[in-house]
Amino acid sequence: MKKWVFLFLIFSGFSTLAQVQRKRTVKLMGSRFDITIVANDALTAEQRIDTVIAEVTRIENLISDWIPTTQISAVNKQAGIAPVQVDPEVFALTERALHLSTITNGAFDISFAAMDRIWKFDGSMTKMPSPEAVKKSVEKVGYQNIVLDRKKSTIFLRKKGMKIGFGALGEGYAADRCRDMMLAQGVQAGIVNGSGDMSTWGRQPNGEPWTIGITNPLHRDTIFAIIPLRQSSVVTSGSYEKFVLFNGKRYAHIINPKTGYPATGLSSVTVFGPSAEIANGFSTSVMVLGKEAGLKLLKKQPDYQYILITDDGQIFSSPDLPIKQRRL
Structure with a gap:
């Protein structure tokens, strides 16, 4: 269920004499992180970027299912055996993920980490997997089958071989945490962009709002919309770079965790809102749910706005977003 994202920050103007903007690109959580900080001087900005990197590293060492010493790895090792006590932070993140699973009717599921990777999106697939193989994969x-005990702060996976993972939420959670940390430290503006899970705050040094460009999924070298960020977070999930075609039908790399089959029908889903973590959950879920069920879900989330683009170029967006086109 790992998403593939294409968002472009649009910077305009120049820094004022009172503020400077510094950006650094690093690899964290196995992904690209772009960190931008606006501060009164270059040294302060660079130090704050160091702080962000340290915080993302801390989170990775807490929730990664690839690092054998993390609490999530301990939970997975004890699947079908015993509950594992975790930090309140890990418990709360898992609890929110389960809430997303419930309201999306399983279109989002953190236990997808146990899914067999039978679909290949590197050009090597020549035929569809058999229905039996697909069924077995999930x-x-x-x-x-994830049991939480809030009083004991434990997580228990009922089935042996089950796994949970935060590949679909971890970067967004880290971006949100770092934004809140920077605000608490008096940093008035910046961006933490974890592999397309973007949390922003404040404005550019010239006073303009942060602005993003959204890729046209039918013409990947062009941007079809430029949008000022009125809300602090934005995430895009898309199928237009990683997919397979069978009998003229596009199958996205985002897999439905209930059925084992790839998502179809939508090329791109962008979600804006107060939390990159939750926006990621919604964007991934809507790719799985498809247009009708996805719109129904999003319309129940008043704090979040959206842009959906179908495989045939139709555009559906929140009424208050400045998108005039209805087809690409």
């Missing part, structure tokens, strides 16, 4: 997936 045998150990199912958020209903």
Whole structure:
């Protein structure tokens, strides 16, 4: 269910004498992180970027299912055996993920980490997997088998071989945490962009709002919309770079954790809102749900706005977003 994102920050104007803007690109959580900080001087900006990197590293060492010493790895090792006590931070993140699973009816599921990777999106697939192979690939997936005990702060996976992972939420959670940390430290503006899970605050040094460009999924070298960020976070999930075609039908790299089949029908889903973590959950879920069910879900989330682009170029967006086109 790992998303593929294409958002471009649009910078305009020049820094004022009172503020400077510094940006650094690093690899964290196995992904690209672009960190931008606006401060009164270059040294302060660079030091704050160091702080952000340290915080993302801390989170990775807490929730990664690839690092064997993390609490999530301990939970996975004890699947079907015993509950594992975790920090309140890890418990709360898992609890929010389960809430997303519930309201999306399983279109989002953190136990997708146990899914067999039978679909290949590197050009090597020549035929569809058999229905039996697809069914078997999701045998150990199912958020209903994750048991949380809030009083004891424990997580228990009922089935042996089950796994949970935060590949679909971790970068967004880290971006949100770093934004809140920087605000608490008096940093008035910046961006933490974790592999397209983007949290922003404040404005550019010239006073203009942060602005993003959204890729046209039918013509990937062009931007079809430039939008000022009125809300602090934005995430895009898309299928237009990683997909396979069988009998003229596009199958996205985002897999439905209930069925084991790739998502179809939507090329791009962008979600704006107060939290990159939650926006990521919605964008991934809507790719799986498709246009009709996805719009129904998003219309129940008043704090979040959206842009959906179908495989045939139709555009559906929140009424208050400045998007005039209805087809690419």
